[in-house]
Amino acid sequence: MMLPFHHSILIALAMNWKGAWAALNGHCPPLGPVLPAPVHASNNPAVVSSVAAFRQFMSDLTEKYNYSAVAIGLKSIHEEDYILEYAYTPPNRDARGVQEIDSNTVFRIASVSKIFPVLAILRLHGVSLDDPVTKYVPELLDLNKQAREQSPIWTVAWEEITLGALASHLAGIGADMSFDYTPYGDFTPYGFPPVNESRLLGCSGSLGLPECDKTVFFERFGERAPVQLPFSPDAVYSNAGFAILGFAFEAATNRSLREFVQHEIWAPLNMTSTFATKPDDSLGFIPTDDVWWNSTLGYGEPAGSYYSTINDLTRFGEAILRNEAGLSASQTRKWLKPLSQTSSLGTLIGAPWEIFRIQNVTTDGRMIELYTKDGGLITYQAMFALIPDYDLVATVLVAGPQLENEATVIDSKLFCSKLVENILPGIEQASKDEAALTYGGTYRDEASNSSLVLALDDDPGFGIKSWIVRGVDVIATWPGFGFIPNPVPPKSSPLRFRLYPTTVWTDNQTSWRSVAQPATPETIAELESLLLPPQAMCVTWGQLDRATYMLQAQDHFVFTLNEQGKAESVELVGYVVSLAREETSV
Known part of the structure; x- marks a missing residue:
């Protein structure tokens, strides 16, 4: 018989693993938000202060830029205005483009473009990411005729590659x-052999060369050896994979991918300043004498050719987080999931997301995931990030000459990292301040002699400070709970309960779950020092909904909200009792 999964099982599991505990005070919250996202973040004093600090950081940094422009936006889906809007215009810029940077300035977004062909595929009925790509592009099989040898070293296993493998860089194909390099100069001083003129590609779309079209791709890409087998442990970044996704989309629909993206994705979201090809020069920032503003990627257009603005990408990010990008809520949640890993513990890959896991920003030290897509095209850099835990969209667009031409670092990833580092603690405080007003305080039912006290501190979620049901102290008696009840608990118990929101809610009710931590931080740290995997004792995913009574979960809390959106009562589902919130708590 399977025992309830509580503290004794948790300790037993820990003795079989190894690792290092990282969360504050040994808590292990579920992955995701530990409190509802704030809806008035921009007015919170902690956010105002952190925004000012980030502005100062950017001002100090960009005052040294003579040629490079920066535009940054941070927005909550719950507010009309930006939490942060920042733009820097360098003293030197090309006369062809805009002369003052703002959130409507067009930049090249490079590989951020990859989001759109994936979304286009996901919106097709009857097409699945699990479909083999050869179902739609069978001519890929002929590419192996161009290979140096007919062996796995030189030929690609096209029949094993799915659309999802291409979208998540798991196809193992060439980048x-x-x-x-060969069209751009003499590289023999670097050890390369003299160029075989008969093998020159003769195209690129940049520096005066014509673009490589689809015909060239099918004539020459077969010469590229595979990097890995499909679905190997590590992802292999491939621009070509997204070009092939475009071929598959057009074969499946008999419709231009460009036309679909423009009319079915951008137009409904009013992304009027987003373009598949170069817009009028007057709309964009162009570094002095820049040649990359005009460059084209030919067959690789879906991988990195698009242009956009802070405002348009922010609208797009909001649409994703609001489930308004043409996918259902369930489809969107599925889209915002990792599909492969990398050699970095902090980086997972989605379709086409680069998912960064951070634990060093918030007070509680918990893991937060940033769903990002970055891009770079020589003089243009872009970073698009969704922070679902807080319903935030962050966008960074940068353009300028090669780094050595400026006095300091110019990097969209750095700016995005500093944005998160500076402002997320303020956002966290805003969520706590709002949650305290919405849910915090004392709940009571005099008839059953039951009460609950919820309070916030530096740890994740709500702390359950007192939990009495029918006169029984739940926290004090919980150590004796099991299939063979022991009503006499240990004299002192380190048991601590935290309460966290779930993704299940209605307009006037929200579902939460409690998590018990049966050991002290010191005991957890000692156990973790003996274990191999990092955070091996953090097994909340296997702990939720395990202890039940009459098939109702002991850890299940359902709050009912009033017309002002404030909790007025909570149902302790497993205990079959409802408690009213005391007025002084509102």
Whole structure:
């Protein structure tokens, strides 16, 4: 018979693993938000202060920029205005483009473009990411005729590659074709052999060369050896994979991918300043004498050719988080999931997300996931990030000459990291301040002699400070709970309960779950020092909903909200009792 999964099982599991505990005070919250996202973040004093600090950081940094422009936006889906809007215009810029940077300025977004072909595929009925790509592009099989040898070293296992493998960089195919060095100079001083003129590609779309079109791709890409087998442990970044996704989309629909993206994704979201090809020069920032503003990627357009603005990408991010990007809520949640890993403990890969896991920003030290897509095209950099735990969209657009031409670092990833580092603690405080007003305080039912006290501190979620049901102290007696009840608990118990929201809610009710931590932080740290996997004792995913009574979960709390959105009562589902919130708590 399977025992309830509580503290004794948790300790037993820990003795079989190894690792290092990282969360504050040994808590292990479920992955995701530990409190509802704030809806008035921009007015919170902690956010105002952190925004000012980030502005100062950017001002100090960009005052040294003579040629490079920066535009940054941070927005909550719950507010009309930006939490942060920042723009820097360098003293030197090309006369062809805008002369003052703002959130409507067009930049090249490079590989951020990859989000759109994936979304287009996901919106097709009857097409699945699990479909083999050869179902739609069978001519890929002929590419192996161009290979140096007919062996797994030189030929690609196209029949094993799915659309999802291409979207998540798990196809194992070569990174690119049109960025070959040979057209751009003599590279023999670097150890390369003299160029075989008969093998010159002769195209790229940049620096005066024509773009490589689809015909060139099918004539030459087969010369590229595979990097890995499909679905190997590590992802292999491939621009070519997204070009092939475009081929598959057009074969499946008999419709231009560009046309679909423009009319079915951008137009409904009013993304009027987002373009598949170069817009009028007057709309964009162009670094002095820049040649990359005009460059094209030919067959690789879906991988990195698009142009956009802070405002348009923010609208797009809001649509994703609101489930308004043409996918259902369930489809969106599925889209915002990792599909492969990398050699970095902090980086997972989605379709096409780069998912960064951070634990060093918030007070409680818990893991937060940033769903990002970055891009770079020589003089243009872009970073698009969703922070679902707080319903935030962050966008960074940068353009300028090669780094050595400026006095300090110019990097969209750095700016996005500093944005998160500076402002997320303020956002966290805003969520706590709002949650305290919405849910905190004392709940009571005099008839059953039951009460609950919820309070916030530096740890994640709500702390359950007191929990009495029918006169029984739940926290004090919980150590004796099991299939063979022991009503006499240990004299002193380190048991601590935290309460966390789930993704299940209605307009006037929200579902929460409690998590018991049966050991002290010191005991957890000692156990973790003996274990191999990092955070091996953090097994909340296997702990929820385990202890039940009459098939109702002991850890299940359902709050009912009033017309002002404040909790007025809570049902302790497993205990079949409802408690009213005391007025002084509102």
